[in-house]
Amino acid sequence: MTVLITGAAGGLGRALANECGRRRYNLFLTDINAEGLSCIKQGLERQFDITVATAACDLTNKESVDKLLDIIDKHEIRFDMLLNAAGMDFEGEFIRRDREQLVKIVLLNNAATLRITHAILKRRRPGRQFTIVFVSSLASIVPMPLKATYAASKRFLLDFAAALRQELRKDDVNVLTLCPGGMVTTKDTMLGIKAQGLLGEATTNPLESVSRITIDRALAGKSIYVPGILNRILSFLARIIPRTWAAAAVYRRWNTAQSKWLSISS
Amino acid sequence: MNTVVITGASSGIGLETALLLTQKGYNVLGIGRSEINCNRAKEWILSKNPDANITFYLADLMQQGEITRAADEINEYLNEKCNGKLYALINNAGCVRSWYMTTNEGYEQQFALNHLAGFLLTYKLMPALLKAGGRVIMTGSQSHKGIKINWDNIMLQKRYNPLTAYKQSKLCNMLFAKGLNDRFAIHGIRAYVVDPGLVKTDIGNKETGALVNFIWSLRKRHGVPPSVPAETYAFLCDKKNAPEGLYYCLCKEKKYSRQVTSENADRLFKLSERLCGVHYGEVLKI
Ligand SMILES: NC(=O)c1ccc[n+]([C@@H]2O[C@H](COP(=O)([O-])OP(=O)(O)OC[C@H]3O[C@@H](n4cnc5c(N)ncnc54)[C@H](OP(=O)(O)O)[C@@H]3O)[C@@H](O)[C@H]2O)c1
Numbered sequence: 073m074t075v076l077i078t079g080a081a082g083g084l085g086r087a088l089a090n091e092c093g094r095r096r097y098n099l100f101l102t103d104i105n106a107e108g109l110s111c112i113k114q115g116l117e118r119q120f121d122i123t124v125a126t127a128a129c130d131l132t133n134k135e136s137v138d139k140l141l142d143i144i145d146k147h148e149i150r151f152d153m154l155l156n157a158a159g160m161d162f163e164g165e166f167i168r169r170d171r172e173q174l175v176k177i178v179l180l181n182n183a184a185t186l187r188i189t190h191a192i193l194k195r196r197r198p199g200r201q202f203t204i205v206f207v208s209s210l211a212s213i214v215p216m217p218l219k220a221t222y223a224a225s226k227r228f229l230l231d232f233a234a235a236l237r238q239e240l241r242k243d244d245v246n247v248l249t250l251c252p253g254g255m256v257t258t259k260d261t262m263l264g265i266k267a268q269g270l271l272g273e274a275t276t277n278p279l280e281s282v283s284r285i286t287i288d289r290a291l292a293g294k295s296i297y298v299p300g301i302l303n304r305i306l307s308f309l310a311r312i313i314p315r316t317w318a319a320a321a322v323y324r325r326w327n328t329a330q331s332k333w334l335s336i337s338s
Numbered sequence: 339m340n341t342v343v344i345t346g347a348s349s350g351i352g353l354e355t356a357l358l359l360t361q362k363g364y365n366v367l368g369i370g371r372s373e374i375n376c377n378r379a380k381e382w383i384l385s386k387n388p389d390a391n392i393t394f395y396l397a398d399l400m401q402q403g404e405i406t407r408a409a410d411e412i413n414e415y416l417n418e419k420c421n422g423k424l425y426a427l428i429n430n431a432g433c434v435r436s437w438y439m440t441t442n443e444g445y446e447q448q449f450a451l452n453h454l455a456g457f458l459l460t461y462k463l464m465p466a467l468l469k470a471g472g473r474v475i476m477t478g479s480q481s482h483k484g485i486k487i488n489w490d491n492i493m494l495q496k497r498y499n500p501l502t503a504y505k506q507s508k509l510c511n512m513l514f515a516k517g518l519n520d521r522f523a524i525h526g527i528r529a530y531v532v533d534p535g536l537v538k539t540d541i542g543n544k545e546t547g548a549l550v551n552f553i554w555s556l557r558k559r560h561g562v563p564p565s566v567p568a569e570t571y572a573f574l575c576d577k578k579n580a581p582e583g584l585y586y587c588l589c590k591e592k593k594y595s596r597q598v599t600s601e602n603a604d605r606l607f608k609l610s611e612r613l614c615g616v617h618y619g620e621v622l623k624i
Contacts, residue, residue, distance in 0.1 A: 111441075119444070262547075272548075278437060281497075
């Protein structure tokens with residue numbers, strides 16, 4: 073099993089890499105952070121006695137991706153799985169945020185994900201089943217004021233993946249969309265969850281089990297994975313109440329949580 | 339003047355120990371991760387003891403690259419100022435987590451900081467310790483009891499339980515000290531673990547979730563001030579002839595878990611060498 077993981081130097085990507093390492097999969101890791109990549113490569117090789125290939129790449133940059141593909145083709149690497157973990161978040165009121173940073177969310181979460189998915193599908197190992205995971209978010213289930221761009225970019229992935237899944241069915245391709253709630257990946261996300269109090273903690277998903285179950289379900293051909301009972305209830309409610317109401321409720325909640333978060337982190 | 343390195347000297351037990359050792363005339367090199375906290379700690383020590391010899395080094399000991407860098411800086415200092423001799427190393431920095439979080443190497447954070455950081459730092463400073471016939475002291479805990487090392491899943495990636503991860507990391511402290519004695523006692527090095535008891539520090543309130551925070555805030559009220567365990571470190575450093583025991587609390591030897599065997603210590607030693615990319619045997623060759 074050969075797996076390509078994007079965004080592998082941090083957060084969920086690194087946790088997925090650890091999970092694949094535990095399963096002794098062959099890994100090809102990419103991330104924009106070259107130093108982080110060499111750390112996780114070293115860690116995985118020491119822990120699991122596997123070989124790990126890495127190449128730093130800015131997925132939003134076409135030339136950078138072409139270089140990555142050159143390396144892959146030169147070594148004739150072919151894949152059985154693609155884990156699209158690269159993505160970014162950038163919270164706050166739309167009009168108060170930096171314009172280019174906002175555009176970057178869509179460039180990375182959407183445009184770059186399409187680019188790498190297309191490229192790696194073309195480089196799947198022939199005659200074998202192929203598996204793709206898209207990392208959407210619980211934020212994709214309703215329009216989210218104060219996270220408007222981010223949530224919409226995650227909605228894009230949710231809908232895109234559901235459609236792509238049908239197109240690729242005949243070609244023996246599994247497509248899974250992961251919709252996690254908060255996950256404690258960095259000190260900042262941890263402080264964010266702390267600011268949301270006990271509800272924040274209750275919607276938080278443990279990184280290690282999300283990683284394990286994501287790969288299990290993707291291999292089993294499931295279409296969507298929402299970790300945690302509470303998150304599944306929330307996502308069910310979101311489907312039955314009007315979207316304008318949901319958006320208003322979200323606005324009220326985020327507004328207080330964010331001002332608290334800003335006061336903690338400043 | 340004898341030089342002592344203390345990790346996590348910017349607050350809690352490490353800070354009080356640093357103060358006490360400066361008062362006893364040691365030259366103290368502290369390591370901390372935050373510049374603000376280190377500066378504040380240094381000022382506090384100097385306010386209590388204006389003659390203190392205290393220097394701080396900054397390093398996030400969760401990252402192996404930073405451990406190596408800090409160790410290089412310290413070795414340079416020791417070579418220049420102390421004839422290359424380090425009298426004692428106190429591996430005290432530690433953390434508590436509520437969730438599975440990893441370091442840049444992808445290692446579980448409590449295991450990485452509470453055990454591996456000390457393992458790698460000790461390796462890097464071993465030549466200086468050997469020159470001085472030095473002592474290595476780990477901050478352990480009673481919570482090392484009632485648990486075994488989960489050898490197949492040492493980072494607890496399958497079924498993470500934060501308390502289990504903490505307890506296991508403290509058992510690792512015991513096994514590391516045992517492993518050091520098995521290998522280096524004949525070369526004049528002694529290793530110890532101090533049980534500080536329940537101590538009133540903020541350890542459970544740093545980077546933890548609401549639940550752990552709450553529980554720790556209640557628990558720490560019953561704790562002793564960090565100046566109490568500081569005495570035990572001073573006791574272990576001061577004794578002219580190195581004490582023979584392994585595990586100390588309130589300056590007295592204490593019983594420890596039956597899991598602390600040479601066999602387990604060897605196994606952890608080998609695993610830790612692999613995870614840090616080092617071989618202790620090489621220290622003896624130079
Ligand atoms: N408190 C207790 O009841 C108790 C009981 C048994 C054992 N222990 C052990 O005692 C030791 C010290 O704990 P404490 O209670 O004194 O807690 P503490 O007050 O939180 O002290 C921990 C020290 O480690 C430092 N540190 C944390 N993360 C670090 C990192 N990544 N790199 C470098 N330094 C780092 C902290 O720096 P900052 O100042 O920047 O936070 C601080 O100086 C730990 O090993 C703990 O397991 C404590």
